[in-house]
Amino acid sequence: MFKFYPKSFMSTVLIAASTSTIAFAAQEGVSNTYENGKRVIDGGVMYPVVNGKTSAYHINEETLKGGYTYGKKATDNEIKAWDIDVMPDGTGLPEGSGTVEEGDEVYEAKCVSCHGDFGSGSGMYPSLAKGNAEEGVASLTHQRVNPDADGPIRVFGTYWPQASTLWWYIKTGMPHAAPMSLTDDEVYALCAYMLSINEITIDGEELDDEYELDREKFLKIRMPNKDGFVPNIDGPKGTDNVREYFSNPKNYGAATTRCMKDCFEGEPVLARIQTEINDFSPPLSTARELPKTDASAAPVSEGAKIYEASCAVCHATDAMGAPALGDKKAWEAVLKKGIDTVYNNAMMGINAMPPKGGNANLTDDQLKATVDYMIDQSK
Ligand code: HEC
Numbered sequence: 001m002f003k004f005y006p007k008s009f010m011s012t013v014l015i016a017a018s019t020s021t022i023a024f025a026a027q028e029g030v031s032n033t034y035e036n037g038k039r040v041i042d043g044g045v046m047y048p049v050v051n052g053k054t055s056a057y058h059i060n061e062e063t064l065k066g067g068y069t070y071g072k073k074a075t076d077n078e079i080k081a082w083d084i085d086v087m088p089d090g091t092g093l094p095e096g097s098g099t100v101e102e103g104d105e106v107y108e109a110k111c112v113s114c115h116g117d118f119g120s121g122s123g124m125y126p127s128l129a130k131g132n133a134e135e136g137v138a139s140l141t142h143q144r145v146n147p148d149a150d151g152p153i154r155v156f157g158t159y160w161p162q163a164s165t166l167w168w169y170i171k172t173g174m175p176h177a178a179p180m181s182l183t184d185d186e187v188y189a190l191c192a193y194m195l196s197i198n199e200i201t202i203d204g205e206e207l208d209d210e211y212e213l214d215r216e217k218f219l220k221i222r223m224p225n226k227d228g229f230v231p232n233i234d235g236p237k238g239t240d241n242v243r244e245y246f247s248n249p250k251n252y253g254a255a256t257t258r259c260m261k262d263c264f265e266g267e268p269v270l271a272r273i274q275t276e277i278n279d280f281s282p283p284l285s286t287a288r289e290l291p292k293t294d295a296s297a298a299p300v301s302e303g304a305k306i307y308e309a310s311c312a313v314c315h316a317t318d319a320m321g322a323p324a325l326g327d328k329k330a331w332e333a334v335l336k337k338g339i340d341t342v343y344n345n346a347m348m349g350i351n352a353m354p355p356k357g358g359n360a361n362l363t364d365d366q367l368k369a370t371v372d373y374m375i376d377q378s379k
């Protein structure tokens with residue numbers, strides 16, 4: 001059973017699984033009871049100490065000769081707890097419904113802070129729409145044969161082949177800090193909103209504010225880039241498609257024949273897509289920064305280290321409303337309050353800035369050194 005899990009979802013699950021028992025405790029239909037006096041996690045069991053070893057996995061009593069002596073067969077409940085994706089054919093997609101307007105409201109409350117107005121994206125957070133998706137697809141296919149510096153438009157609407165991925169990506173991965181917190185109806189509403197800002201129609205119908213998306217309509221969505229992935233690996237012909245595709249070198253390089261040795265005279269010209277996606281903000285650096293191995297390199301100050309560990313998550317860009325490191329104007333405005341007030345605000349917190357940046361272990365001196373570092377880097 002092959003499943004594709006987006007990164008954000010994986011990290012969420014791994015963190016939850018390694019630190020506590022809460023991963024999917026709230027999921028419907030998954031038992032949340034006790035066995036052997038221990039809480040059952042998602043149908044999994046915490047096993048008592050056996051032979052002086054304690055583990056979430058018990059010693060495998062059914063080990064075949066020469067086989068593994070750890071692990072166990074996943075229980076039905078464990079499989080149920082993990083098997084929560086939604087497939088293009090509707091497997092895993094629950095009943096429910098929501099309108100574009102409701103989606104807009106949830107979006108404003110829970111998504112706009114990162115993904116920007118109408119999914120425009122902000123800072124390091126991805127755009128969720130860039131105009132009419134049907135038209136945007138052209139920029140993708142165009143890229144294959146004719147790279148241009150603007151880069152392809154690659155957002156949900158233009159790129160993703162299946163809407164089912166959207167449903168469970170939102171359900172299991174978003175909002176980023178509180179995955180699995182949305183109701184099924186909210187997810188339908190958000191999907192309806194996402195489709196509408198991508199100007200995707202369902203059965204020829206435009207998604208206006210009143211449009212109500214439900215399971216039946218969801219399964220009729222046809223994504224503009226559905227056939228954009230080559231070779232097509234789906235279905236019984238998948239393997240043949242892959243063979244055929246890769247037997248033609250034109251499909252993945254500029255050459256007309258296969259070459260494994262001394263393939264180029266002069267500079268190689270293999271790059272198929274020679275352009276980078278350049279809607280990074282701030283822009284990508286083109287300078288090559290090699291790791292500093294030289295012992296004489298300037299030592300990293302304590303303030304810099306603390307900044308990286310505790311503050312950069314919010315201060316690296318202005319996406320969270322924090323004065324960004326290196327933003328001269330923003331820091332000049334902050335410093336008008338007087339340095340003591342600024343230290344004090346860093347200490348006690350101010351608006352969305354948590355006390356000591358959320359790191360209660362910092363001493364006053366360390367915090368001041370960090371603020372000094374940030375000011376120094378922003379002159
Ligand atoms: C705290 C910031 C934050 C919030 C709030 C947030 N997201 Fe995200 N979102 C992200 C990040 C970061 C990614 C990229 C994750 C990755 O690639 O691993 C992402 C990715 C996505 C994607 C995939 C985009 C793509 O093309 O790959 C979708 C769809 C999405 N978010 C929808 C939502 C919805 C809907 C909400 C509100 C319920 C929401 N997000 C709230 C940070 C956030």
Ligand code: HEC
Pocket residue numbers: 306307310311312313314315320321322323334337341342343345346350351352353354356357358359367370371
């Ligand atoms: C959770 C996000 C977050 C983290 C983490 C964070 N900050 Fe902030 N910080 C903010 C925001 C948002 C503001 C702007 C607050 C405002 O003025 O509304 C801010 C403002 C500040 C200011 C200006 C205060 C003023 O008087 O205007 C200083 C100084 C500062 N932060 C220092 C730090 C330091 C040092 C750390 C790490 C130890 C840190 N921040 C970590 C979000 C954060």
